[in-house]
Amino acid sequence: MRLIWKNLEEINKRIRKSGRIFLALDYDGTLTPIVSRPSRAVMRYPARALLSRLSNKKNISLAVISGRRLSDIEKMVKVKGIFYAGSHGFEIKGPGIKFIHPACLAARPYIRQIKSRLKHELPSVGGIILEDKGVGLSLHYRNVKKTAVDGVKKVFHNIVDGYAAGKKVRLSFGKKVLEVRPNIKWDKFSALNEISKAARKSAKAGKRHVTIYIGDDATDEDVFKKMKAPDISVYVGKKSYKSRAEFFVSNVNDVLKLIGFLEKNYG
Ligand SMILES: [Mg+2]
Structure with a gap:
Protein backbone atom coordinates (compact mmCIF):
# COMPACT_ATOMS: atom_id res chain seq x y z
CA MET A 1 0.00 0.00 0.00
CA ARG A 2 1.13 3.48 -0.82
CA LEU A 3 0.31 6.58 1.20
CA ILE A 4 -2.09 8.52 -0.98
CA TRP A 5 -0.62 11.96 -0.21
CA LYS A 6 2.66 10.93 -1.79
CA ASN A 7 0.88 9.82 -4.96
CA LEU A 8 -1.47 12.68 -5.76
CA GLU A 9 0.12 13.21 -9.14
CA GLU A 10 -0.75 9.64 -10.09
CA ILE A 11 -4.27 10.08 -8.71
CA ASN A 12 -4.77 13.23 -10.75
CA LYS A 13 -3.49 11.54 -13.87
CA ARG A 14 -5.99 8.69 -13.51
CA ILE A 15 -8.94 11.01 -12.89
CA ARG A 16 -8.11 13.52 -15.59
CA LYS A 17 -8.53 10.93 -18.32
CA SER A 18 -12.28 10.84 -17.88
CA GLY A 19 -12.80 13.85 -15.64
CA ARG A 20 -15.63 12.03 -13.85
CA ILE A 21 -15.48 10.47 -10.41
CA PHE A 22 -17.65 7.80 -8.83
CA LEU A 23 -16.79 8.13 -5.16
CA ALA A 24 -18.02 5.27 -2.98
CA LEU A 25 -17.49 5.22 0.75
CA ASP A 26 -17.93 2.83 3.61
CA TYR A 27 -19.47 4.49 6.69
CA ASP A 28 -18.29 3.20 10.09
CA GLY A 29 -14.56 3.69 10.51
CA THR A 30 -14.41 5.62 7.24
CA LEU A 31 -16.74 8.62 7.56
CA THR A 32 -17.05 8.37 11.35
CA PRO A 33 -14.70 6.92 13.95
CA ILE A 34 -15.63 3.50 15.36
CA VAL A 35 -17.50 3.96 18.64
CA SER A 36 -18.65 1.59 21.33
CA ARG A 37 -22.32 1.67 20.27
CA PRO A 38 -23.21 1.66 16.54
CA SER A 39 -26.13 4.03 17.18
CA ARG A 40 -23.71 6.69 18.41
CA ALA A 41 -21.61 6.73 15.23
CA VAL A 42 -23.17 9.97 14.09
CA MET A 43 -21.48 11.80 11.29
CA ARG A 44 -20.12 15.21 12.27
CA TYR A 45 -21.41 18.36 10.63
CA PRO A 46 -18.34 19.13 8.46
CA ALA A 47 -18.52 15.66 6.91
CA ARG A 48 -22.23 16.00 6.13
CA ALA A 49 -21.72 19.48 4.68
CA LEU A 50 -18.90 18.17 2.52
CA LEU A 51 -20.99 15.26 1.21
CA SER A 52 -23.96 17.59 0.61
CA ARG A 53 -21.82 19.86 -1.51
CA LEU A 54 -20.45 16.90 -3.45
CA SER A 55 -23.95 15.58 -4.10
CA ASN A 56 -24.58 18.66 -6.24
CA LYS A 57 -21.46 18.37 -8.36
CA LYS A 58 -21.93 17.44 -11.98
CA ASN A 59 -18.73 15.45 -12.30
CA ILE A 60 -19.00 13.46 -9.11
CA SER A 61 -21.40 10.63 -8.24
CA LEU A 62 -21.51 9.68 -4.59
CA ALA A 63 -22.39 6.44 -2.80
CA VAL A 64 -22.26 5.21 0.78
CA ILE A 65 -22.03 1.41 1.03
CA SER A 66 -22.44 0.06 4.54
CA GLY A 67 -23.03 -3.08 6.54
CA ARG A 68 -25.86 -1.28 8.34
CA ARG A 69 -29.38 -1.70 7.12
CA LEU A 70 -30.42 0.67 4.38
CA SER A 71 -32.90 2.70 6.43
CA ASP A 72 -30.27 3.07 9.14
CA ILE A 73 -27.45 4.25 6.90
CA GLU A 74 -29.75 6.75 5.17
CA LYS A 75 -30.65 8.17 8.57
CA MET A 76 -27.04 8.39 9.71
CA VAL A 77 -25.78 10.16 6.56
CA LYS A 78 -28.87 12.23 5.71
CA VAL A 79 -27.65 13.56 2.38
CA LYS A 80 -30.23 13.63 -0.41
CA GLY A 81 -29.79 12.60 -4.01
CA ILE A 82 -26.93 10.16 -3.52
CA PHE A 83 -26.72 6.35 -3.70
CA TYR A 84 -27.00 4.21 -0.59
CA ALA A 85 -26.33 0.52 -0.18
CA GLY A 86 -27.19 -1.23 3.08
CA SER A 87 -26.57 -4.70 4.51
CA HIS A 88 -23.27 -5.04 2.63
CA GLY A 89 -24.97 -4.26 -0.65
CA PHE A 90 -28.07 -6.48 -0.45
CA GLU A 91 -30.24 -3.36 -0.50
CA ILE A 92 -29.58 -0.41 -2.84
CA LYS A 93 -31.38 2.87 -3.35
CA GLY A 94 -30.57 6.01 -5.28
CA PRO A 95 -31.21 8.00 -8.46
CA GLY A 96 -32.73 5.49 -10.89
CA ILE A 97 -32.21 2.38 -8.76
CA LYS A 98 -34.11 0.51 -6.06
CA PHE A 99 -32.98 -3.01 -5.35
CA ILE A 100 -33.28 -5.80 -2.81
CA HIS A 101 -31.44 -9.00 -3.61
CA PRO A 102 -33.96 -11.91 -3.96
CA ASN A 183 -25.75 -17.51 1.40
CA ILE A 184 -24.94 -15.98 -1.92
CA LYS A 185 -21.85 -14.58 -3.56
CA TRP A 186 -22.88 -11.01 -3.19
CA ASP A 187 -20.74 -8.43 -1.50
CA LYS A 188 -19.94 -4.76 -1.45
CA PHE A 189 -18.17 -5.11 -4.81
CA SER A 190 -21.35 -6.49 -6.43
CA ALA A 191 -23.25 -3.51 -5.04
CA LEU A 192 -20.53 -1.15 -6.22
CA ASN A 193 -20.98 -2.47 -9.78
CA GLU A 194 -24.76 -2.08 -9.69
CA ILE A 195 -24.45 1.48 -8.43
CA SER A 196 -21.71 2.28 -10.91
CA LYS A 197 -24.05 1.35 -13.77
CA ALA A 198 -26.88 3.41 -12.29
CA ALA A 199 -24.54 6.35 -11.70
CA ARG A 200 -23.39 6.32 -15.30
CA LYS A 201 -27.01 6.28 -16.46
CA SER A 202 -28.13 9.06 -14.17
CA ALA A 203 -25.20 11.23 -15.20
CA LYS A 204 -26.64 10.82 -18.71
CA ALA A 205 -23.19 11.23 -20.15
CA GLY A 206 -22.77 7.46 -20.23
CA LYS A 207 -19.10 8.27 -19.95
CA ARG A 208 -16.55 6.27 -18.06
CA HIS A 209 -15.82 7.41 -14.57
CA VAL A 210 -12.96 6.60 -12.29
CA THR A 211 -14.20 4.74 -9.23
CA ILE A 212 -12.67 5.67 -5.91
CA TYR A 213 -13.57 3.33 -3.05
CA ILE A 214 -12.63 4.06 0.55
CA GLY A 215 -13.13 1.63 3.44
CA ASP A 216 -11.58 0.23 6.59
CA ASP A 217 -12.84 -3.29 7.29
CA ALA A 218 -12.91 -6.92 6.15
CA THR A 219 -15.97 -6.47 3.93
CA ASP A 220 -14.19 -3.61 2.14
CA GLU A 221 -11.40 -6.01 1.23
CA ASP A 222 -13.95 -7.79 -1.02
CA VAL A 223 -13.98 -4.56 -3.00
CA PHE A 224 -10.27 -3.77 -2.84
CA LYS A 225 -9.16 -7.15 -4.14
CA LYS A 226 -11.32 -6.87 -7.27
CA MET A 227 -10.58 -3.26 -8.18
CA LYS A 228 -8.11 -2.48 -10.94
CA ALA A 229 -6.34 0.67 -12.04
CA PRO A 230 -7.29 3.28 -13.16
CA ASP A 231 -9.87 2.81 -10.36
CA ILE A 232 -8.53 3.81 -6.98
CA SER A 233 -8.84 1.78 -3.77
CA VAL A 234 -8.08 3.41 -0.44
CA TYR A 235 -7.78 1.64 2.92
CA VAL A 236 -8.31 3.62 6.13
CA GLY A 237 -5.86 2.58 8.84
CA LYS A 238 -2.31 1.54 9.48
CA LYS A 239 0.12 0.81 6.68
CA SER A 240 1.17 -2.37 8.49
CA TYR A 241 -2.32 -3.90 7.97
CA LYS A 242 -2.29 -6.37 5.10
CA SER A 243 -4.99 -4.70 3.03
CA ARG A 244 -5.53 -5.43 -0.65
CA ALA A 245 -6.08 -1.72 -1.33
CA GLU A 246 -3.59 0.11 -3.51
CA PHE A 247 -3.44 3.24 -1.33
CA PHE A 248 -4.08 4.14 2.28
CA VAL A 249 -4.86 7.08 4.55
CA SER A 250 -4.49 6.96 8.32
CA ASN A 251 -7.87 7.92 9.74
CA VAL A 252 -11.31 9.48 9.30
CA ASN A 253 -9.88 13.01 9.26
CA ASP A 254 -7.66 12.07 6.37
CA VAL A 255 -10.64 10.60 4.51
CA LEU A 256 -12.38 13.96 4.80
CA LYS A 257 -9.21 15.69 3.68
CA LEU A 258 -9.07 13.44 0.63
CA ILE A 259 -12.72 14.12 -0.23
CA GLY A 260 -12.00 17.83 0.17
CA PHE A 261 -9.11 17.47 -2.28
CA LEU A 262 -11.43 15.82 -4.82
CA GLU A 263 -14.02 18.56 -4.39
CA LYS A 264 -11.48 21.29 -4.88
CA ASN A 265 -10.00 19.77 -8.01
CA TYR A 266 -12.92 18.10 -9.71
CA GLY A 267 -16.12 19.49 -8.17
MG1 LIG B 1 -16.17 0.28 8.14
Whole structure:
Protein backbone atom coordinates (compact mmCIF):
# COMPACT_ATOMS: atom_id res chain seq x y z
CA MET A 1 0.00 0.00 0.00
CA ARG A 2 1.13 3.48 -0.82
CA LEU A 3 0.31 6.58 1.20
CA ILE A 4 -2.09 8.52 -0.98
CA TRP A 5 -0.62 11.96 -0.21
CA LYS A 6 2.66 10.93 -1.79
CA ASN A 7 0.88 9.82 -4.96
CA LEU A 8 -1.47 12.68 -5.76
CA GLU A 9 0.12 13.21 -9.14
CA GLU A 10 -0.75 9.64 -10.09
CA ILE A 11 -4.27 10.08 -8.71
CA ASN A 12 -4.77 13.23 -10.75
CA LYS A 13 -3.49 11.54 -13.87
CA ARG A 14 -5.99 8.69 -13.51
CA ILE A 15 -8.94 11.01 -12.89
CA ARG A 16 -8.11 13.52 -15.59
CA LYS A 17 -8.53 10.93 -18.32
CA SER A 18 -12.28 10.84 -17.88
CA GLY A 19 -12.80 13.85 -15.64
CA ARG A 20 -15.63 12.03 -13.85
CA ILE A 21 -15.48 10.47 -10.41
CA PHE A 22 -17.65 7.80 -8.83
CA LEU A 23 -16.79 8.13 -5.16
CA ALA A 24 -18.02 5.27 -2.98
CA LEU A 25 -17.49 5.22 0.75
CA ASP A 26 -17.93 2.83 3.61
CA TYR A 27 -19.47 4.49 6.69
CA ASP A 28 -18.29 3.20 10.09
CA GLY A 29 -14.56 3.69 10.51
CA THR A 30 -14.41 5.62 7.24
CA LEU A 31 -16.74 8.62 7.56
CA THR A 32 -17.05 8.37 11.35
CA PRO A 33 -14.70 6.92 13.95
CA ILE A 34 -15.63 3.50 15.36
CA VAL A 35 -17.50 3.96 18.64
CA SER A 36 -18.65 1.59 21.33
CA ARG A 37 -22.32 1.67 20.27
CA PRO A 38 -23.21 1.66 16.54
CA SER A 39 -26.13 4.03 17.18
CA ARG A 40 -23.71 6.69 18.41
CA ALA A 41 -21.61 6.73 15.23
CA VAL A 42 -23.17 9.97 14.09
CA MET A 43 -21.48 11.80 11.29
CA ARG A 44 -20.12 15.21 12.27
CA TYR A 45 -21.41 18.36 10.63
CA PRO A 46 -18.34 19.13 8.46
CA ALA A 47 -18.52 15.66 6.91
CA ARG A 48 -22.23 16.00 6.13
CA ALA A 49 -21.72 19.48 4.68
CA LEU A 50 -18.90 18.17 2.52
CA LEU A 51 -20.99 15.26 1.21
CA SER A 52 -23.96 17.59 0.61
CA ARG A 53 -21.82 19.86 -1.51
CA LEU A 54 -20.45 16.90 -3.45
CA SER A 55 -23.95 15.58 -4.10
CA ASN A 56 -24.58 18.66 -6.24
CA LYS A 57 -21.46 18.37 -8.36
CA LYS A 58 -21.93 17.44 -11.98
CA ASN A 59 -18.73 15.45 -12.30
CA ILE A 60 -19.00 13.46 -9.11
CA SER A 61 -21.40 10.63 -8.24
CA LEU A 62 -21.51 9.68 -4.59
CA ALA A 63 -22.39 6.44 -2.80
CA VAL A 64 -22.26 5.21 0.78
CA ILE A 65 -22.03 1.41 1.03
CA SER A 66 -22.44 0.06 4.54
CA GLY A 67 -23.03 -3.08 6.54
CA ARG A 68 -25.86 -1.28 8.34
CA ARG A 69 -29.38 -1.70 7.12
CA LEU A 70 -30.42 0.67 4.38
CA SER A 71 -32.90 2.70 6.43
CA ASP A 72 -30.27 3.07 9.14
CA ILE A 73 -27.45 4.25 6.90
CA GLU A 74 -29.75 6.75 5.17
CA LYS A 75 -30.65 8.17 8.57
CA MET A 76 -27.04 8.39 9.71
CA VAL A 77 -25.78 10.16 6.56
CA LYS A 78 -28.87 12.23 5.71
CA VAL A 79 -27.65 13.56 2.38
CA LYS A 80 -30.23 13.63 -0.41
CA GLY A 81 -29.79 12.60 -4.01
CA ILE A 82 -26.93 10.16 -3.52
CA PHE A 83 -26.72 6.35 -3.70
CA TYR A 84 -27.00 4.21 -0.59
CA ALA A 85 -26.33 0.52 -0.18
CA GLY A 86 -27.19 -1.23 3.08
CA SER A 87 -26.57 -4.70 4.51
CA HIS A 88 -23.27 -5.04 2.63
CA GLY A 89 -24.97 -4.26 -0.65
CA PHE A 90 -28.07 -6.48 -0.45
CA GLU A 91 -30.24 -3.36 -0.50
CA ILE A 92 -29.58 -0.41 -2.84
CA LYS A 93 -31.38 2.87 -3.35
CA GLY A 94 -30.57 6.01 -5.28
CA PRO A 95 -31.21 8.00 -8.46
CA GLY A 96 -32.73 5.49 -10.89
CA ILE A 97 -32.21 2.38 -8.76
CA LYS A 98 -34.11 0.51 -6.06
CA PHE A 99 -32.98 -3.01 -5.35
CA ILE A 100 -33.28 -5.80 -2.81
CA HIS A 101 -31.44 -9.00 -3.61
CA PRO A 102 -33.96 -11.91 -3.96
CA ALA A 103 -31.76 -14.21 -1.85
CA CYS A 104 -32.71 -12.06 1.14
CA LEU A 105 -36.27 -13.37 1.06
CA ALA A 106 -35.13 -17.00 0.85
CA ALA A 107 -32.82 -16.61 3.84
CA ARG A 108 -35.30 -14.75 6.01
CA PRO A 109 -36.84 -17.75 7.84
CA TYR A 110 -33.41 -19.16 8.75
CA ILE A 111 -32.21 -15.81 9.96
CA ARG A 112 -35.31 -15.48 12.09
CA GLN A 113 -34.68 -18.90 13.67
CA ILE A 114 -31.05 -18.02 14.36
CA LYS A 115 -32.04 -14.72 15.92
CA SER A 116 -34.49 -16.32 18.32
CA ARG A 117 -31.97 -19.01 19.32
CA LEU A 118 -29.23 -16.45 19.87
CA LYS A 119 -31.57 -14.40 22.04
CA HIS A 120 -32.31 -17.42 24.22
CA GLU A 121 -28.93 -19.06 24.36
CA LEU A 122 -26.38 -16.26 24.54
CA PRO A 123 -24.84 -16.02 28.00
CA SER A 124 -26.18 -13.14 30.03
CA VAL A 125 -23.03 -11.08 29.93
CA GLY A 126 -23.08 -7.34 29.52
CA GLY A 127 -22.19 -5.55 26.33
CA ILE A 128 -23.65 -7.91 23.74
CA ILE A 129 -25.53 -6.12 20.99
CA LEU A 130 -27.58 -8.26 18.61
CA GLU A 131 -28.49 -6.13 15.62
CA ASP A 132 -31.26 -7.33 13.29
CA LYS A 133 -30.48 -5.92 9.87
CA GLY A 134 -33.58 -7.26 8.19
CA VAL A 135 -31.51 -9.20 5.65
CA GLY A 136 -29.01 -10.42 8.21
CA LEU A 137 -27.84 -10.37 11.81
CA SER A 138 -24.83 -8.79 13.46
CA LEU A 139 -23.59 -9.79 16.87
CA HIS A 140 -21.38 -7.01 18.24
CA TYR A 141 -19.06 -7.92 21.10
CA ARG A 142 -16.89 -4.79 21.32
CA ASN A 143 -18.25 -4.02 24.80
CA VAL A 144 -18.14 -7.56 26.14
CA LYS A 145 -15.58 -8.31 28.89
CA LYS A 146 -12.48 -9.95 27.39
CA THR A 147 -12.89 -13.04 29.54
CA ALA A 148 -16.43 -13.56 28.25
CA VAL A 149 -15.75 -13.15 24.51
CA ASP A 150 -14.79 -16.78 23.88
CA GLY A 151 -18.02 -17.97 25.50
CA VAL A 152 -20.07 -15.66 23.31
CA LYS A 153 -18.29 -16.86 20.15
CA LYS A 154 -18.77 -20.48 21.16
CA VAL A 155 -22.53 -20.08 21.54
CA PHE A 156 -22.70 -18.19 18.25
CA HIS A 157 -20.89 -20.95 16.39
CA ASN A 158 -22.89 -23.71 18.08
CA ILE A 159 -26.04 -22.15 16.72
CA VAL A 160 -25.04 -20.90 13.29
CA ASP A 161 -22.40 -23.35 12.06
CA GLY A 162 -25.06 -25.94 11.17
CA TYR A 163 -26.97 -23.42 9.06
CA ALA A 164 -23.75 -22.32 7.40
CA ALA A 165 -22.69 -25.92 6.68
CA GLY A 166 -26.13 -26.58 5.16
CA LYS A 167 -25.55 -23.50 2.99
CA LYS A 168 -28.63 -21.80 4.39
CA VAL A 169 -26.64 -18.74 5.43
CA ARG A 170 -23.06 -17.57 5.30
CA LEU A 171 -20.93 -16.05 8.01
CA SER A 172 -18.58 -13.11 7.98
CA PHE A 173 -16.39 -11.52 10.57
CA GLY A 174 -15.58 -7.83 10.96
CA LYS A 175 -14.15 -5.64 13.67
CA LYS A 176 -15.58 -7.15 16.89
CA VAL A 177 -18.65 -8.33 15.06
CA LEU A 178 -19.93 -11.75 13.95
CA GLU A 179 -22.35 -11.67 11.06
CA VAL A 180 -24.93 -13.94 9.45
CA ARG A 181 -26.00 -13.18 5.88
CA PRO A 182 -27.89 -14.83 3.03
CA ASN A 183 -25.75 -17.51 1.40
CA ILE A 184 -24.94 -15.98 -1.92
CA LYS A 185 -21.85 -14.58 -3.56
CA TRP A 186 -22.88 -11.01 -3.19
CA ASP A 187 -20.74 -8.43 -1.50
CA LYS A 188 -19.94 -4.76 -1.45
CA PHE A 189 -18.17 -5.11 -4.81
CA SER A 190 -21.35 -6.49 -6.43
CA ALA A 191 -23.25 -3.51 -5.04
CA LEU A 192 -20.53 -1.15 -6.22
CA ASN A 193 -20.98 -2.47 -9.78
CA GLU A 194 -24.76 -2.08 -9.69
CA ILE A 195 -24.45 1.48 -8.43
CA SER A 196 -21.71 2.28 -10.91
CA LYS A 197 -24.05 1.35 -13.77
CA ALA A 198 -26.88 3.41 -12.29
CA ALA A 199 -24.54 6.35 -11.70
CA ARG A 200 -23.39 6.32 -15.30
CA LYS A 201 -27.01 6.28 -16.46
CA SER A 202 -28.13 9.06 -14.17
CA ALA A 203 -25.20 11.23 -15.20
CA LYS A 204 -26.64 10.82 -18.71
CA ALA A 205 -23.19 11.23 -20.15
CA GLY A 206 -22.77 7.46 -20.23
CA LYS A 207 -19.10 8.27 -19.95
CA ARG A 208 -16.55 6.27 -18.06
CA HIS A 209 -15.82 7.41 -14.57
CA VAL A 210 -12.96 6.60 -12.29
CA THR A 211 -14.20 4.74 -9.23
CA ILE A 212 -12.67 5.67 -5.91
CA TYR A 213 -13.57 3.33 -3.05
CA ILE A 214 -12.63 4.06 0.55
CA GLY A 215 -13.13 1.63 3.44
CA ASP A 216 -11.58 0.23 6.59
CA ASP A 217 -12.84 -3.29 7.29
CA ALA A 218 -12.91 -6.92 6.15
CA THR A 219 -15.97 -6.47 3.93
CA ASP A 220 -14.19 -3.61 2.14
CA GLU A 221 -11.40 -6.01 1.23
CA ASP A 222 -13.95 -7.79 -1.02
CA VAL A 223 -13.98 -4.56 -3.00
CA PHE A 224 -10.27 -3.77 -2.84
CA LYS A 225 -9.16 -7.15 -4.14
CA LYS A 226 -11.32 -6.87 -7.27
CA MET A 227 -10.58 -3.26 -8.18
CA LYS A 228 -8.11 -2.48 -10.94
CA ALA A 229 -6.34 0.67 -12.04
CA PRO A 230 -7.29 3.28 -13.16
CA ASP A 231 -9.87 2.81 -10.36
CA ILE A 232 -8.53 3.81 -6.98
CA SER A 233 -8.84 1.78 -3.77
CA VAL A 234 -8.08 3.41 -0.44
CA TYR A 235 -7.78 1.64 2.92
CA VAL A 236 -8.31 3.62 6.13
CA GLY A 237 -5.86 2.58 8.84
CA LYS A 238 -2.31 1.54 9.48
CA LYS A 239 0.12 0.81 6.68
CA SER A 240 1.17 -2.37 8.49
CA TYR A 241 -2.32 -3.90 7.97
CA LYS A 242 -2.29 -6.37 5.10
CA SER A 243 -4.99 -4.70 3.03
CA ARG A 244 -5.53 -5.43 -0.65
CA ALA A 245 -6.08 -1.72 -1.33
CA GLU A 246 -3.59 0.11 -3.51
CA PHE A 247 -3.44 3.24 -1.33
CA PHE A 248 -4.08 4.14 2.28
CA VAL A 249 -4.86 7.08 4.55
CA SER A 250 -4.49 6.96 8.32
CA ASN A 251 -7.87 7.92 9.74
CA VAL A 252 -11.31 9.48 9.30
CA ASN A 253 -9.88 13.01 9.26
CA ASP A 254 -7.66 12.07 6.37
CA VAL A 255 -10.64 10.60 4.51
CA LEU A 256 -12.38 13.96 4.80
CA LYS A 257 -9.21 15.69 3.68
CA LEU A 258 -9.07 13.44 0.63
CA ILE A 259 -12.72 14.12 -0.23
CA GLY A 260 -12.00 17.83 0.17
CA PHE A 261 -9.11 17.47 -2.28
CA LEU A 262 -11.43 15.82 -4.82
CA GLU A 263 -14.02 18.56 -4.39
CA LYS A 264 -11.48 21.29 -4.88
CA ASN A 265 -10.00 19.77 -8.01
CA TYR A 266 -12.92 18.10 -9.71
CA GLY A 267 -16.12 19.49 -8.17
MG1 LIG B 1 -16.17 0.28 8.14
